[in-house]
Amino acid sequence: MMRIAYFGPQGTFTEQAARALAPGADLTPYETIRLALAAVREGGADAACIPIENSVEGVVPATLDGLSDGPALVAVAEAVLPIRFSVLTRPGQAEIRTVASHPHALAQVREWLEANLPDATAVASSSTAAAAVGVVEGTFDAAVSAPVAIEHYPLEELVTGIADVDDAQTRFLLVRRPGELPAPTGADRTSIVAAAENRTGTLAQLLAELASRAINLTRLDARPVRDSFGEYRFFIDFEGHVAEPRIVDALSALRRRCQLRFLGSHPRADGVPATVEPGAGNQDFLDAQAWVDAVVKGEHA
Amino acid sequence: MMRIAYFGPQGTFTEQAARALAPGADLTPYETIRLALAAVREGGADAACIPIENSVEGVVPATLDGLSDGPALVAVAEAVLPIRFSVLTRPGQAEIRTVASHPHALAQVREWLEANLPDATAVASSSTAAAAVGVVEGTFDAAVSAPVAIEHYPLEELVTGIADVDDAQTRFLLVRRPGELPAPTGADRTSIVAAAENRTGTLAQLLAELASRAINLTRLDARPVRDSFGEYRFFIDFEGHVAEPRIVDALSALRRRCQLRFLGSHPRADGVPATVEPGAGNQDFLDAQAWVDAVVKGEHA
Structure with a gap:
């Protein structure tokens, strides 16, 4: 049986999300997000369920820090729950x-x-x-x-149902140690954390790499690096899956410009398919690469 | 005597910041950030002192929301306090x-x-x-x-001095109703909130307007718009003062691309002077404008 660590205690929204993401799994509450992630890193659990963002409160800082510090973990699934009190x-x-x-x-x-x-x-x-x-x-x-x-x-x-804003929602992730990735579905989300030098225009350059490939951002957060006021890490979510040629091309471009950590590619809970513009689809990337390869081989010009 | 509303209760770091930003002022604690801002908007106080970001916890969502909703307020000063417990x-x-x-x-x-x-x-x-x-x-x-x-x-x-991270810091703002701005010092910070359509590349375009003018970002936060999961407002802080020609030029360019709210220009607490690259200084902007004006008048080509 799959063992899931979740940010407890029992009886919270995170337990509800863990039940939805891993039906029938063996669930163990942990006192903090960091401890739930540590349980996965150390092998005491197969996966952890943690909140990542809320439509009213914004991101959960402990999750962003917990995913970017320590051994790598990747998100393999997400759930969006209405927050009903x-x-x-x-x-x-x-x-x-x-x-x-x-x-x-x-x-x-x-x-x-x-x-x-x-x-x-x-x-x-x-x-x-x-x-x-x-x-x-x-x-x-x-x-x-x-x-x-x-x-x-x-x-x-x-x-x-007493919340002042009726449709408040929280998004939760199921994270595992790196391994086989979920298959691409056409409605996926890829997450990375980029640590770049503090230089004028750095973030604009990173986002331009995504924009020039018509890859749509779904979230961007700048988190200060602990101990260093004013130094930032950028948490970037965008449409697409790392198994797609267009996303591979974008990640390679970003990797040339900064330190990257891959935080996972997985299906979106809302099932919204990725926006793909003319000339920026996976086949376009494959065709263009084949054309250049042929030029290099002297097959045409 | 200046009347300052602050996010209370008494005896917190925000009171400490209010004392530093407005020595001798009449200080009144308010139960929430929103109430402290409302006191300024309604004229019950001349200014409000509120936390904006912490080096460990990140931004304060209630402050970002409080400044972007309701009648406009502008930040006229900031203080950075070490957080000692x-x-x-x-x-x-x-x-x-x-x-x-x-x-x-x-x-x-x-x-x-x-x-x-x-x-x-x-x-x-x-x-x-x-x-x-x-x-x-x-x-x-x-x-x-x-x-x-x-x-x-x-x-x-x-x-x-029992904090696990010794140099944790919080930045506080003093905000007022719009009026005369603090004079530029060469070490200023300008803050805006941009509400843009959710379209591929929008944020990259906004940041490119700043990057092409060599204006250095100091903070960027994406906040979901209440009631609408996935729709965002961008809170952008950058070096410089709205009284400078290079910043005027950048704000005009941003204003053509999105809805903007100006949140103030004021001296940085750390006194770090703005980075100005060759060809991107205020005199460069004035000279270039004068050159174009002369061309328009037929004075040279």
Whole structure:
């Protein structure tokens, strides 16, 4: 059975994503993203499920740092989950004076709390699941948690779908040690991290290599390198799969300009096919290479 | 007296930054970054002091969103503070079983806690100052807080400088309603937010406009637009001041390509002078414009 490490505790959105990405797998929660990744690197798990970005909060810095530091890992699958929050209470709870959750979750349900529980005190906890545990133990009257939490704790769902922005979503990755890659599907995402010298125009040059091949970016993040304020690593996601000639050509061009780490090619959860412009398809790259090869051999000019 | 709204509560690093940016001003803490910005927009304060980026955690999403939504505000000054954490306890506290702090602060002192207080439980609080209040009230035995917190609470500093990465820094902005800009100094930073169509190569084109004028980027962040997963706004910081001809030329070029909001030009806290390459200085832009103007007038060819 496949062993999956995930960013815990139990009863969070990441557990929900791990169940979706690896049905029937043996799931083990880890206290931090870094520990979940370490479990895969050290062989204690076959893969790790971690959050990468949220439509409201943006990227998850611990994931970007965890993937770029230490032995290489590659993303082989992704899941996008709608972030639906539920209010959980002890069965029969009459009055709600305290509502606990992770600060990010509290931020996403603030308007609902003000309208529906104006007299309750919002208390920050270390995770949405820790808030549920606090309710079980009687420390708080209610928790704002992932719906999956009621499968682990003897609590009642008072109401669900209370996020102020209805369609908030989080994207999760399943990462493994380098090995065989998932097959290309035509609707894939490739991720890299580029570490370039801090020189005027460096990032513009890197992006021009992608743009000149009509490769569409899907995400770009600049993360400061720890210990060095103002030095950056660029996390770049784009459409396509490293098994495609057009992507091979782009990665080679980028590799000539900077330090690269490959973070994986895998199908997009939304199934959106890659944009391919006239003259920039895989066959165009193959044909052009064949033409040049023939010129080199003196077969034509 | 100048009235400064800052992201509170009292006793945090942001208060420390506000004191540095506006000595002697009347300081008022606000519960969220958004409320501090609203106070300036509505005229209840003359300026707001808010964090913009941290060398370990990256950008502060609430600040980016707060500056790009709602009426325009511009940054007129910045401060970079070393983030030094102190452990605060009640005077004479013998044993430490619980240590509270904001989750981000706990993440930055984890190694110190494991080595020095291995038996203490780390508890997440809503801010480093809220943790100090919890210690005063007896809820926790110790707080990991900003050094400035002991000026507000009857606590003792057990130890300071416990961050795992010694030189972590946070940059803070002082923002005002649009008006007279600070004078250019030769070591300035200009900030904009660009909202562009999601089309292959758009960001590469925007950055090429800066690169072709040899303008050095200092930060780039892509933030999803709330409600729309995959649609982005680009927050771009670069060297130079909008009063310089080379920057005027670049901003005009960007404005032709996308929606822009100007977020301010102000002196850099580190005093690093702008990189100016041969042929890309302000006089070069003025000379070139004069040459073209003369050609248009038929004065030479």
